[in-house]
Amino acid sequence: MNMVRVLERTGADVRYDAKQTCCGQPAFNTGYHDESRDMALHFLDIFDGDGSDYIVAPSGSCVTMVKVFYGSLLELPEEYREKAERVRSRVHEFTSFLVDVLGKNSVGAEFHGRVTVHDSCHALRELRIREQPRLLLRNVKGLELVEMDAADVCCGFGGTFAVKHASVSTAMTEEKVESILRSGADVVTGVDSSCLMNISGMLKRRGSAVRCMHIADILGGSGS
Amino acid sequence: MNARDDMMKKLSLGSRMSADQRIADLQHLHDRLRDLSGGDLAELIPLFRERLLANGAEVAECRDGSEIAEALESILGDDDRIVLADDARFADHDIARKLSEKRETRRVCLSDDGNLAPENGGWKQHYAGMDAGITFAVGGVAESGAVIVHASPGESRSMSLLPMHHIALVSAEHLHATLLDAAPLIASLSQRNGSSAVTLIGGPSKTADIEKVLVTGMHGPKRFTVLIVHQLPAGQQDSSTPLSHHTEG
Amino acid sequence: MTSRTPIIPQNLKLLVEERIHDDGLRGNIRRATHTSLGKRAAVVEDFPRWEEMRTTAHDIKKHVMDNLAHYLELFERQATEAGAQVHFARDAKEASSIVCGLAREHGERVIVKSKSMATEEIHLNPALQQSGLRVLETDLGEYIVQLAEEPPSHITAPALHKSRGEIGRLFSEQLGIPYTDDPEELTAIARRVLREEFLQADVGISGVNFGLAESGTICIVENEGNARLSTTLPKVHIAVMGIEKLLPDAESLGLFLNMLGRSATGQRITCYTSLITGPKRSTEPDGPEQLHIVLLDNGRSTMHADPKLREALYCIRCGACMNICPVYQKVGGHGYGSVYSGPIGSVVTPVFMGEQAAHDLPFASSLCGACADICPVRIDIHHHLLDWRHRMVEGQDGPLLERIAMRLFTFTALSALRFDLAGRLARLFAPFLKHSAGGMRLPVWSETREFPNLPEKSFKQLWKEDRERS
Ligand code: SF4
Numbered sequence: 034m035n036m037v038r039v040l041e042r043t044g045a046d047v048r049y050d051a052k053q054t055c056c057g058q059p060a061f062n063t064g065y066h067d068e069s070r071d072m073a074l075h076f077l078d079i080f081d082g083d084g085s086d087y088i089v090a091p092s093g094s095c096v097t098m099v100k101v102f103y104g105s106l107l108e109l110p111e112e113y114r115e116k117a118e119r120v121r122s123r124v125h126e127f128t129s130f131l132v133d134v135l136g137k138n139s140v141g142a143e144f145h146g147r148v149t150v151h152d153s154c155h156a157l158r159e160l161r162i163r164e165q166p167r168l169l170l171r172n173v174k175g176l177e178l179v180e181m182d183a184a185d186v187c188c189g190f191g192g193t194f195a196v197k198h199a200s201v202s203t204a205m206t207e208e209k210v211e212s213i214l215r216s217g218a219d220v221v222t223g224v225d226s227s228c229l230m231n232i233s234g235m236l237k238r239r240g241s242a243v244r245c246m247h248i249a250d251i252l253g254g255s256g257s
Numbered sequence: 258m259n260a261r262d263d264m265m266k267k268l269s270l271g272s273r274m275s276a277d278q279r280i281a282d283l284q285h286l287h288d289r290l291r292d293l294s295g296g297d298l299a300e301l302i303p304l305f306r307e308r309l310l311a312n313g314a315e316v317a318e319c320r321d322g323s324e325i326a327e328a329l330e331s332i333l334g335d336d337d338r339i340v341l342a343d344d345a346r347f348a349d350h351d352i353a354r355k356l357s358e359k360r361e362t363r364r365v366c367l368s369d370d371g372n373l374a375p376e377n378g379g380w381k382q383h384y385a386g387m388d389a390g391i392t393f394a395v396g397g398v399a400e401s402g403a404v405i406v407h408a409s410p411g412e413s414r415s416m417s418l419l420p421m422h423h424i425a426l427v428s429a430e431h432l433h434a435t436l437l438d439a440a441p442l443i444a445s446l447s448q449r450n451g452s453s454a455v456t457l458i459g460g461p462s463k464t465a466d467i468e469k470v471l472v473t474g475m476h477g478p479k480r481f482t483v484l485i486v487h488q489l490p491a492g493q494q495d496s497s498t499p500l501s502h503h504t505e506g
Numbered sequence: 507m508t509s510r511t512p513i514i515p516q517n518l519k520l521l522v523e524e525r526i527h528d529d530g531l532r533g534n535i536r537r538a539t540h541t542s543l544g545k546r547a548a549v550v551e552d553f554p555r556w557e558e559m560r561t562t563a564h565d566i567k568k569h570v571m572d573n574l575a576h577y578l579e580l581f582e583r584q585a586t587e588a589g590a591q592v593h594f595a596r597d598a599k600e601a602s603s604i605v606c607g608l609a610r611e612h613g614e615r616v617i618v619k620s621k622s623m624a625t626e627e628i629h630l631n632p633a634l635q636q637s638g639l640r641v642l643e644t645d646l647g648e649y650i651v652q653l654a655e656e657p658p659s660h661i662t663a664p665a666l667h668k669s670r671g672e673i674g675r676l677f678s679e680q681l682g683i684p685y686t687d688d689p690e691e692l693t694a695i696a697r698r699v700l701r702e703e704f705l706q707a708d709v710g711i712s713g714v715n716f717g718l719a720e721s722g723t724i725c726i727v728e729n730e731g732n733a734r735l736s737t738t739l740p741k742v743h744i745a746v747m748g749i750e751k752l753l754p755d756a757e758s759l760g761l762f763l764n765m766l767g768r769s770a771t772g773q774r775i776t777c778y779t780s781l782i783t784g785p786k787r788s789t790e791p792d793g794p795e796q797l798h799i800v801l802l803d804n805g806r807s808t809m810h811a812d813p814k815l816r817e818a819l820y821c822i823r824c825g826a827c828m829n830i831c832p833v834y835q836k837v838g839g840h841g842y843g844s845v846y847s848g849p850i851g852s853v854v855t856p857v858f859m860g861e862q863a864a865h866d867l868p869f870a871s872s873l874c875g876a877c878a879d880i881c882p883v884r885i886d887i888h889h890h891l892l893d894w895r896h897r898m899v900e901g902q903d904g905p906l907l908e909r910i911a912m913r914l915f916t917f918t919a920l921s922a923l924r925f926d927l928a929g930r931l932a933r934l935f936a937p938f939l940k941h942s943a944g945g946m947r948l949p950v951w952s953e954t955r956e957f958p959n960l961p962e963k964s965f966k967q968l969w970k971e972d973r974e975r976s
Pocket residue numbers: 769820821822823824825826827828850877880881882883884885887
């Protein structure tokens with residue numbers, strides 16, 4: 034809801050179609066293209082020609098699926114190619130939408146705490162989102178932005194990877210958590226909930242007081 | 258079908274460019290390469306020097322042929338045993354004679370026909386006991402910090418490889434800005450009637466295979482020194498150079 | 507030398523489990539990969555246009571692959587004219603039997619080898635040993651792993667997983683010398699032992715980093731000088747070269763040398779770059795009398811024929827994708843159980859070892875994409891892994907449970923109603939799941955991490971409430 038709040042604060046008219054479900058990435062990543070394609074077509078049917086100018090999602094990963102993988106790595110039937118093209122150009126990750134599309138550096142938020150950013154892989158490497166969240170955070174009143182070392186290194190989640198190769202995944206998450214703790218931040222944020230969920234799982238297990246918050250929850254806030 | 262034809266057949270199925278297309282495509286790539294070479298590195302010598310040092314090489318400079326002997330004296334140890342390239346330029350200014358006054362000096366070639374006679378393994382030992390090999394480089398690459406040497410009648414492959422110290426003389430006029438600028442030289446040396454071995458040398462032999470600790474002198478020279486000569490006559494190596502006859506040990 | 511124990515795993519996971527908890531090993535790998543990455547970053551800065559260089563390198567490789575038959579023929583012709591003898595090998599067996607034949611013919615005493623992935627790929631050493639020949643690895647790292655009877659663990663740093671203490675003990679046991687763990691001393695010992703062997707050797711075997719079609723030249727880059735020794739001292743030099751190593755000419759080579767040294771070891775240029783065109787000329791003082799070049803296919807033409815996989819042939823084996831890979835950093839090269847490890851290894855190994863044996867490799871990645879970002883020839887490595895996952899699942903290889911789960915999820919997600927319902931159910935049961943998770947599959951993950959608290963209400967509910975309020 035915080036994303037909606039921020040967007041509305043910028044003057045956008047926000048709509049939500051309750052028929053939407055999933056972009057199909059989980060199946061795609063695991064190799065199940067048929068299943069993934071079914072979801073992709075469902076997604077395209079809902080969003081193409083729905084009357085809105087932009088589609089904004091608080092997840093770099095889902096946006097990557099639509100913007101990068103639909104039609105290139107995930108083959109779509111002929112009649113859906115144009116649809117995919119139209120939808121692709123309207124889909125934006127939340128922070129990139131604010132900064133790159135709306136040209137906003139600040140959303141007038143207030144948040145008290147030391148915050149560090151984890152760069153989610155899809156957002157960083159497929160969508161080249163790195164500065165956008167930092168720019169927005171730097172302009173949050175009361176917020177101190179601190180950088181962790183190796184912010185751009187994967188947190189080890191990777192969807193089914195975390196289950197299939199749990200021990201490697203765990204070792205990666207451990208290193209990420211150590212970087213976070215070294216940074217001295219009390220909040221770690223990012224543009225993807227899946228990474229944050231993974232990181233938060235280990236922080237909690239370790240009994241750490243560092244909190245994980247999606248960037249929309251920081252930008253939508255007006256306190257600590 | 259034999260292996261060759263089998264492989265060629267499979268590969269040609271996936272190679273569909275016409276000759277004209279291929280030539281145009283390559284031409285275009287060459288243009289891009291040339292654009293990338295950006296060879297306006299004005300001060301080549303300082304860059305060359307800096308990069309060589311960064312690569313672990315030692316660098317010395319002298320003005321012209323008349324200073325070479327002196328410069329080499331200051332690089333060499335008094336009782337270093339040395340191998341000299343068979344190059345007329347070592348006869349100029351008495352360089353070879355001056356160097357051999359103090360120390361045991363060998364030339365490249367052992368046998369009378371000017372050949373190292375590889376079938377007789379003895380030649381390998383010829384270098385193994387030597388402390389330094391002194392060669393002429395045909396060029397230098399400033400950006401990389403490397404010199405280009407090549408096997409020729411007057412210069413063996415081994416003399417820059419087996420001794421513990423390799424000294425390469427290079428003319429300041431033969432410096433190239435980048436590897437891309439040196440490509441035509443490398444191409445012309447590597448013709449089928451050119452040299453069998455063209456070698457870019459960018460530093461002393463080294464390894465970091467044990468815990469990434471840098472150690473020099475793994476298999477080749479432990480020291481690599483480049484002597485930049487500001488004015489050096491062009492070389493024409495010649496195995497019949499009247500080298501003041503060496504003092505065999 | 508005794509033969510190495512080949513590691514051919516049924517499943518990558520097995521190898522990982524025992525290795526991931528080896529803190530010493532992880533420390534060694536971590537130190538080594540981080541050193542390389544740091545040095546790389548420093549010298550890449552020399553070129554403000556590095557990104558354009560990567561694109562150009564990619565396009566040159568593409569040009570070669572799109573004209574591979576032409577360039578291979580040109581290379582063969584030019585090399586032959588220069589006096590080399592060119593051989594073609596369709597697969598590993600053919601290649602190793604060609605090399606063994608040549609070696610038997612010429613190698614009475616010892617065969618010296620300089621590091622080469624292609625010879626590892628064709629399992630040359632065991633074959634030579636079976637032919638009764640003594641073959642010696644001469645790259646220090648390779649020499650160490652040969653003494654330890656292990657396969658190399660990294661393309662450019664084969665003994666990267668070993669500490670100096672381990673190497674000291676190994677030398678002391680195998681060479682009968684007093685123990686030292688000083689890298690300087692250990693290196694000097696290896697130099698002495700190996701130099702004697704070099705002077706005795708009749709045959710030298712090397713790999714090839716680049717082949718220049720224009721002149722039939724082979725290019726070998728190295729730092730130690732053992733490749734130079736192997737290709738200079740013995741009477742016969744045999745070079746094994748994958749057919750994908752071709753470049754058009756010396757101009758392209760200039761670019762690739764700039765990128766290889768920097769990406770591999772963070773060097774502007776490696777100490778020695780040998781450009782060998784034919785055997786020793788009659789007027790030259792030294793060098794081998796015979797040069798044999800074995801051109802190796804072994805699955806490459808299959809990759810070439812596949813429009814997607816072809817890109818994997820652009821690889822120049824710099825190892826940067828391994829250094830940067832967080833999975834590689836945890837498990838090391840041996841964890842992959844293949845000659846080619848790391849991200850690109852997981853792309854090419856299914857071709858070399860078969861999809862069945864390599865089935866798990868494409869899944870052993872979080873798909874973070876750091877590999878593709880660092881690759882000097884811009885191979886979209888992680889996208890190739892995704893592609894393999896798809897191919898393997900298509901091949902009906904997916905685990906049954908996973909397949910059912912995916913179907914179920916899709917079925918659910920195709921209807922907003924079902925999706926909703928599932929969400930409600932999940933929220934309802936999540937607290938129980940968390941506490942009674944013991945015997946389930948998912949908890950492999952949550953053994954080390956807390957299961958997330960699902961929000962009490964879905965976004966859809968929140969949205970509805972919010973809109974009703976306003
Ligand atoms: S895939 Fe790219 S980064 Fe990895 S080894 Fe090959 S060239 Fe280097």
